[in-house]
Amino acid sequence: MQSIKEIFKLGFGPSSSHTIGPGRAAEIFLAKNLEAGSFRVTLFGSLAATGVGHQTDVALQKNMEGRTLEVVWKPKVSLPLHPNGMLFEALQHDGTVTDSWEVYSIGGGDLKDANGIVNEQHIYPLSKMTDIMKWCKTEGKSFWEYVEHYEGPEIWDYLKEVKDVMFASIKDGLENEGVLPGPIKLQRKASSSYAKALSSHNPQKSIGLLFAYALAVSEENAAGNRIAIAPTCGSAGVVPSVLYYASTTHEYVSETKVLRALATAGLFGNVVKTNASISGAEVGCQGEIGTACAMAAAALTQMLGGSIRQIEYAAEMGFEHNLGLTCDPVLGFVQIPCIERNAVGAGKAYQVSTYAMFSDGGHKISYDQVVETMAETGRDLQSAYRETGYGGLAKKWEAFK
Numbered sequence: 001m002q003s004i005k006e007i008f009k010l011g012f013g014p015s016s017s018h019t020i021g022p023g024r025a026a027e028i029f030l031a032k033n034l035e036a037g038s039f040r041v042t043l044f045g046s047l048a049a050t051g052v053g054h055q056t057d058v059a060l061q062k063n064m065e066g067r068t069l070e071v072v073w074k075p076k077v078s079l080p081l082h083p084n085g086m087l088f089e090a091l092q093h094d095g096t097v098t099d100s101w102e103v104y105s106i107g108g109g110d111l112k113d114a115n116g117i118v119n120e121q122h123i124y125p126l127s128k129m130t131d132i133m134k135w136c137k138t139e140g141k142s143f144w145e146y147v148e149h150y151e152g153p154e155i156w157d158y159l160k161e162v163k164d165v166m167f168a169s170i171k172d173g174l175e176n177e178g179v180l181p182g183p184i185k186l187q188r189k190a191s192s193s194y195a196k197a198l199s200s201h202n203p204q205k206s207i208g209l210l211f212a213y214a215l216a217v218s219e220e221n222a223a224g225n226r227i228a229i230a231p232t233c234g235s236a237g238v239v240p241s242v243l244y245y246a247s248t249t250h251e252y253v254s255e256t257k258v259l260r261a262l263a264t265a266g267l268f269g270n271v272v273k274t275n276a277s278i279s280g281a282e283v284g285c286q287g288e289i290g291t292a293c294a295m296a297a298a299a300l301t302q303m304l305g306g307s308i309r310q311i312e313y314a315a316e317m318g319f320e321h322n323l324g325l326t327c328d329p330v331l332g333f334v335q336i337p338c339i340e341r342n343a344v345g346a347g348k349a350y351q352v353s354t355y356a357m358f359s360d361g362g363h364k365i366s367y368d369q370v371v372e373t374m375a376e377t378g379r380d381l382q383s384a385y386r387e388t389g390y391g392g393l394a395k396k397w398e399a400f401k
Contacts, residue, residue, distance in 0.1 A: 001124035001274045002117075003151060004266030008162045009109045009229045013221030014334040016233040017084055017279055017387075018047060018054030021105030026063035028111075028118070029088040033099050036090035038068035044085035046281035047105065049075035049388040053182065053332020055224065075388070081114075082106050083281040083386065107279030107287070108231050124150050127274045129312060129367040132267070136308055143267055143302070143311065144260040151263075159259045159266075165228045166217070166240035172225065173216025180222045182333045189339075190216035206249070207347055213241035214346040218339040231269040231278045231291050234334050237342030238292035239265055239299065242349050246303045253303050261299035268315050269295045271367070276375035280327035281387040283378025285338075289345045290322030290374060294367070296349035301356055309361025316367040317352035323370070323377055326385035328392025337393055 011020045026041070033039075041060055043051050051057060057071045079085030082104035090099040103113045111118040126132050136146055148155060173190045180186045190212050197208030217237035221227045230239040243261060247253045269278070272291045277283045297318035301311045322345070330336040384391025 001127045001270050002121060003123050004147060004155070004263065004270050005158055006110065007108065007229075007231045007266045007269045007273065008159070008262070010162065010165055010226070011109065011229060011233075012226055013224050013233045013236070015054040015056075016109045016229050017105045017107050017281060018051055018056045019059040020109040020229070020233065021084070021107075021111055022047070022056050022086060023059040023063040024109060025086060025088065025101075025103050025105065025111055026060050029090070029101055030064055030067065033090035036067075036098060037093035038070070038091045039064060040070045040072065040089040040091060042072040042074060042087040042089075044074050044087070045078040045083040046387045047084045047086060048073040049390065050329060050332030053329065053389070054334065079104070081112065082279070083383070083388075084279065107277060107282065108229055108273065124270070127271065129268070129271050129371075132271075133308055133312060142260075142308065143264040143298075147263040147267055155263065156259055159262050160255075162228045163243070163255070163258055163262060165226060166230070167244055169220045169225070169227045170213050170216045170240055170244050173218075173220045174212065176219070176223070180219060180335055181224065182331070182335065184331060184333055184335055186222075186335050186339075188219045190219050206245075207350070210241055210245045210346050210350060211343040213244050214238060214343040215339060217241065218342040222333070222335050222339060230265070230295065231273060232280070232288045234280060234285075234338050235288040235292035235342060235345065237339075238289065238345040238349060239296045241342070241346040242296040242300050245350075246300060250303070257303055261303045264302050264311065265295035265299040268298045268367070272319075272371050272374070275368070276371050277378060283374060284325055284381050284386050285327040285341065286322050286325040286374050287378060288327070289341050290319050290325060292342075293318040293322055293345040293349045293352075296346060297352045297356070300349060300353040304353065304357055306353075306357055307361055310356045310359065312367050313359065313361050313363050314353045314356035316363065316365060316370050317355060318349050319367065319370045319374065320365065321348065321352070323374060324381075326381065326392050327387040328385060328394045329387065329389060330394050330397045332389045332394075336397075
């Protein structure tokens with residue numbers, strides 16, 4: 001497996017696969033073809049179908065640094081390796097193609113071409129949670145210690161930066177009000193939800209705060225502001241909200257414990273990314289919100305003093321009960337149903353963590369089995385329910401209005 005740094009990238013919303021990934025690809029291709037007269041990028045499949053709402057063309061133009069760029073949209077054509085396909089071409093002034101690159105944005109800001117994942121570096125020898133748990137049992141160590149063992153102590157400085165960006169996006173999102181960009185005209189709700197939660201009493205207060213924190217990050221993402229991918233932009237509100245809630249509610253949850261929980265969350269997300277997919281265009285929203293829910297559940301259970309088995313159980317439940325979740329963004333914007341799904345995902349992570357803590361951690365279905373099932377389910381989903389905007393809520397939008 002790669003470093004968990006690849007799970008927690010820092011960037012600007014609204015989409016890791018539709019803006020951050022294509023933007024990275026544009027930077028790489030431009031660096032190889034600085035003498036080109038102009039450029040052409042053809043977007044295929046999901047990238048073309050929902051790229052306008054996701055601001056894919058804006059991200060490409062920004063990272064081409066003012067060069068002449070033609071964007072061609074082919075939503076009905078899919079390239080073989082992934083639904084988020086791109087063809088970059090460098091052109092001479094007479095239109096002759098001098099270089100080309102077929103590349104795919106596979107989720108979480110990662111890129112893949114015919115040679116494999118771009119700049120891929122494996123640092124973990126194990127990729128299945130069952131094997132990692134055996135290592136932890138043999139060594140008498142926890143999940144975060146497994147991360148530190150292979151990442152080195154420098155991982156904590158990186159996770160500190162990630163945590164700071166996560167918490168900053170919550171605080172900014174709770175302050176900012178108004179309408180989010182785009183034709184949906186969706187009002188921000190985090191600020192008002194936070195005010196209502198503060199004036200409520202438990203249990204409504206606790207869940208209200210958790211919802212508000214998740215909405216804050218998701219609205220910041222939808223506005224194109226800086227966030228920490230966890231594991232995607234569209235699902236970036238789940239993990240931060242749970243970490244922030246725990247750190248502000250429980251006095252014993254220090255920054256060190258938050259960083260260790262973040263390491264554990266990254267490990268669980270990494271297993272999904274390695275063995276299945278976190279791309280909504282490939283497996284639906286179960287790969288995004290489902291993974292984020294599992295990550296958050298694992299993190300919270302660890303912070304609450306859960307055992308290795310209880311942590312894995314919480315993550316398994318968080319994932320299991322998101323199986324089959326479709327990706328159907330209205331008008332291609334990361335707003336409806338994406339923002340509310342982050343709040344619901346955070347609430348579900350809280351619930352399954354509580355459930356796991358009331359158990360001894362024993363259960364019949366492993367986390368690895370759910371990851372495998374999610375991948376199979378994602379392949380079985382019709383393309384209309386995999387971030388194309390052709391089915392589900394996206395299809396019903398006009399009728400509802």
